[in-house]
Amino acid sequence: xxxxGSFTFFIILAVLLAPTIILGxxxxxxxxxxxxxxxxxxxxxFSSSLYQAIALCLFTIWQVVLxxxxxxxxxxxxxxxxxYLAVFLSILPLxxxxxxxYFSTLNLIGFLGISYLTFKGTQLIMETRDGLIKSNxxxxxxxxxxxxxPTISSGPIDRFRRFEKELKLEISAExxxxxxxxxxxxxxxxxxxxxxxxxxxxxxFISQLRFIAHSEFQNHLYYMYSYSLYLFFDxxxxxxxxxxxxxxxxxxxxENFNKPFLSRNIKDFWNRWHMSLSxxxxxxxxxxxxxxxxxxxxxxxxxxxxxLGYILLFLLMGVWHGLALQYIIxxxxxxxxxxxxxxxxxxxxxxxxxxxxxxxxVVAIIITFHVxxxxxxxxxxxxxxxxx
Amino acid sequence: MDFxxxxxxxxxxxxxxxxxKENPDIDLFDxxxxxxxxxxxxxxxxxxxxxxxxxxxxxxxxxxxxPNNIAIQLADxx
Numbered sequence: 478x479x480x481x482g483s484f485t486f487f488i489i490l491a492v493l494l495a496p497t498i499i500l501g502x503x504x505x506x507x508x509x510x511x512x513x514x515x516x517x518x519x520x521x522x523f524s525s526s527l528y529q530a531i532a533l534c535l536f537t538i539w540q541v542v543l544x545x546x547x548x549x550x551x552x553x554x555x556x557x558x559x560x561y562l563a564v565f566l567s568i569l570p571l572x573x574x575x576x577x578x579y580f581s582t583l584n585l586i587g588f589l590g591i592s593y594l595t596f597k598g599t600q601l602i603m604e605t606r607d608g609l610i611k612s613n614x615x616x617x618x619x620x621x622x623x624x625x626x627p628t629i630s631s632g633p634i635d636r637f638r639r640f641e642k643e644l645k646l647e648i649s650a651e652x653x654x655x656x657x658x659x660x661x662x663x664x665x666x667x668x669x670x671x672x673x674x675x676x677x678x679x680x681x682f683i684s685q686l687r688f689i690a691h692s693e694f695q696n697h698l699y700y701m702y703s704y705s706l707y708l709f710f711d712x713x714x715x716x717x718x719x720x721x722x723x724x725x726x727x728x729x730x731x732e733n734f735n736k737p738f739l740s741r742n743i744k745d746f747w748n749r750w751h752m753s754l755s756x757x758x759x760x761x762x763x764x765x766x767x768x769x770x771x772x773x774x775x776x777x778x779x780x781x782x783x784x785l786g787y788i789l790l791f792l793l794m795g796v797w798h799g800l801a802l803q804y805i806i807x808x809x810x811x812x813x814x815x816x817x818x819x820x821x822x823x824x825x826x827x828x829x830x831x832x833x834x835x836x837x838x839v840v841a842i843i844i845t846f847h848v849x850x851x852x853x854x855x856x857x858x859x860x861x862x863x864x865x
Numbered sequence: 866m867d868f869x870x871x872x873x874x875x876x877x878x879x880x881x882x883x884x885x886k887e888n889p890d891i892d893l894f895d896x897x898x899x900x901x902x903x904x905x906x907x908x909x910x911x912x913x914x915x916x917x918x919x920x921x922x923x924x925x926x927x928x929x930x931x932p933n934n935i936a937i938q939l940a941d942x943x
Contacts, residue, residue, distance in 0.1 A: 600922075607920035636922070744900070759901055764921045767905040783902045 478521050480630045481667070481718040486521075493517060494725055498657060501727065504650035511726045512617065518626040522589070529588040536570050536591060540598040541619060543567055544605075548613045551605050563602045571595040575800055589630050592797060596634045596757050597623050603761055609638065618644065627722035631715060633733045633753035643728050656724045663721030671714025678707045701854035708853055709737065712751070731756075738849070741841045743814045744822075746849055754794070763790045780819065787815040803858040810852055868915075868943075872936040875914065879907050889932040917942050 478486055493514045500507040523530040547563045574587035601619075604610050614637075622640050648656070682689070682703050690696035716733035723730035731753050740746035747755045763786045776782045795808020825831050854860065876885045880898040884891060893899035899907070908919050917939055929935050 604920075604922060607922065609920055609923060760922050764901055764905050767902060768908065768921065771905060771909050779902070779906075786902070 478525060480522055480626070481671075481715060489521065490518075490722065494722075497726060501648065501653035501657065501725075502650055504648070504653065506647075507727065508621075508644060512621050514726075515621065515624060515626045519624060519629070522626065522629070526588075528585060532586055532588040532591075536586075536588065536594065537620065537623060539570060540567060540594070540623060541616070544598060544601045544619065545613060545616075547602055548605050548610060551608075552611075555606070560602070560606050564599060567598040567602050568595055575796075579800070593632045593634060594623060594629070596754075597637070600757070600761060601637055603765075604637065614641065625723075625728070627726065627728075628719045628730055631712075631719070633716060633719060633731050634757050635728075635730055635753070639731075640728065646727075648727055653727070656727065656729075660721045660724030663717045663724065667714045667717035667721060669714070670710045670717060675707055675710035675714055678703055678710065683707060697854075697859065700857070700859055701850050704857050704859075705850040705853040708856075709734070738846055739842055740845050740849070741838060742845055743811070743818045743848065746845060747811075747815075750849075758790050758794055762793060763787070766790075780823070784816045784819060787819070788812040791815065798856075801858065803855055803861055807852060807856045810855055814848065814852075868940060869933075869936040871914075872939055873932045875910055876907070876932050876935065879903055879910065885932045889936075891932070892930050893932070894926055894930060911939065915939065915943070 480486065496510055497507050497514065500510065519533075523533060543563060543566055547559075550559060570586055571591055574591050577586055601610065618641060621644075622635070622637055625635070625640075628635065683700065686696055686699055686703075690699050713734045720730045720732065733751055733753050735749040735752065737746060737750035740749050747759075766789055767782055767786045770776045770782055770785075776785065791808045791812035792805070793808070794811075795804045795806070798804040798807070821831075831837060873886055873889055876893070876899075877883055880893065880903065882898055884896075885893070885898065891898070904924060905921075908921065908924065911917050911919055919939075919942065929938055
């Protein structure tokens with residue numbers, strides 16, 4: 478069963494979460510019951526494929542053993558190569574799941590959500606290395622964080638320390654009332670985004686394009702903008718469901734979108750689009766890379782270093798989406814945009830060529846919008862599938 | 866010079882703007898004075914000058930947002 482994919486799913490969810498809501502409104506603790514709900518929900522989500530269910534179990538055991546062993550090791554020692562090995566082992570299942578389909582027809586490793594769950598495992602290793610996770614967390618809490626069902630298929634990607642803090646929080650009846658209200662609000666926003674707006678764009682426009690467009694060029698142009706809007710409403714709608722359900726379960730999962738089509742520039746865009754993913758790459762890839770290079774003094778030129786960081790980040794993000802050509806070019810396109818914007822920002826700081834006022838703000842939003850849509854056009858793969 | 870002023874003058878160096886001295890309650894990220902790259906430079910300098918190790922994910926932009934707040938956080942970690 479696809480999470481949030483059918484009416485049946487929402488009805489089952491309502492039944493499963495009824496005791497949560499009753500407990501919450503009485504100001505009682507409900508996390509133990511929510512863990513039970515997570516087990517039931519996972520069983521439902523993965524019931525359609527035994528392979529996927531087994532893959533999920535093996536993946537979880539692999540990550541938990543790895544994390545627990547690394548935390549235990551880190552208490553005694555802190556060698557560099559053990560850390561690199563641990564990081565490599567935590568992303569190994571993901572690498573195999575991406576590469577395997579090219580070698581065999583059967584993909585035994587991949588399952589729904591593997592790309593997102595990997596982020597949770599890897600961050601635990603990195604934060605342990607940083608000394609931020611000192612004591613070995615209880616097994617149930619670790620499992621609950623990794624397998625928390627509302628966000629299992631496509632995020633938002635939470636952070637362990639944040640999640641754990643909220644898990645320990647006492648929620649009063651008054652506070653829960655507010656959480657419930659916000660959660661329901663988000664779920665209905667999700668219906669509007671995903672099943673009304675997103676669905677309409679796809680059903681009434683994208684799938685009718687061959688009747689609407691008069692030429693090949695027009696077809697691609699219309700597709701570019703409508704697909705971009707569809708992608709936003711579909712994914713933001715899904716995210717709203719995931720965050721809304723989290724709220725009802727007493728966990729404030731991080732937001733994923735903040736009006737991305739109102740971005741003033743490409744840097745601003747990555748602070749507003751798929752935020753939990755871009756912040757992950759920012760914190761665990763870009764900043765670490767820059768920090769490491771600065772400390773080792775391997776690259777002294779600040780701009781070169783910053784640009785290399787962006788190239789690394791966006792190529793990785795591209796590959797993470799998949800090994801198909803369109804994703805790699807999508808990553809390269811955004812890397813190029815960030816480097817170009819970096820140059821522009823420095824040029825402008827010196828020459829004050831682009832003034833800051835209301836008019837330039839609007840112009841900047843319009844330019845950024847078109848540039849972003851072209852990126853999604855690459856991402857869609859239409860460019861490479863002629864006549865599709 | 867006391868610790869808080871040292872932190873603020875370090876920030877002025879990294880942001881390349883004296884506005885952080887004039888207005889130590891300015892939000893560095895909203896004002897575009899500090900970005901991810903600047904943050905890393907700041908963390909490296911904090912380690913070199915004050916011998917305080919701030920892990921990257923400990924630097925939460927909602928808490929470490931103004932010169933005054935950064936100075937308070939660092940004073941706590943000393």
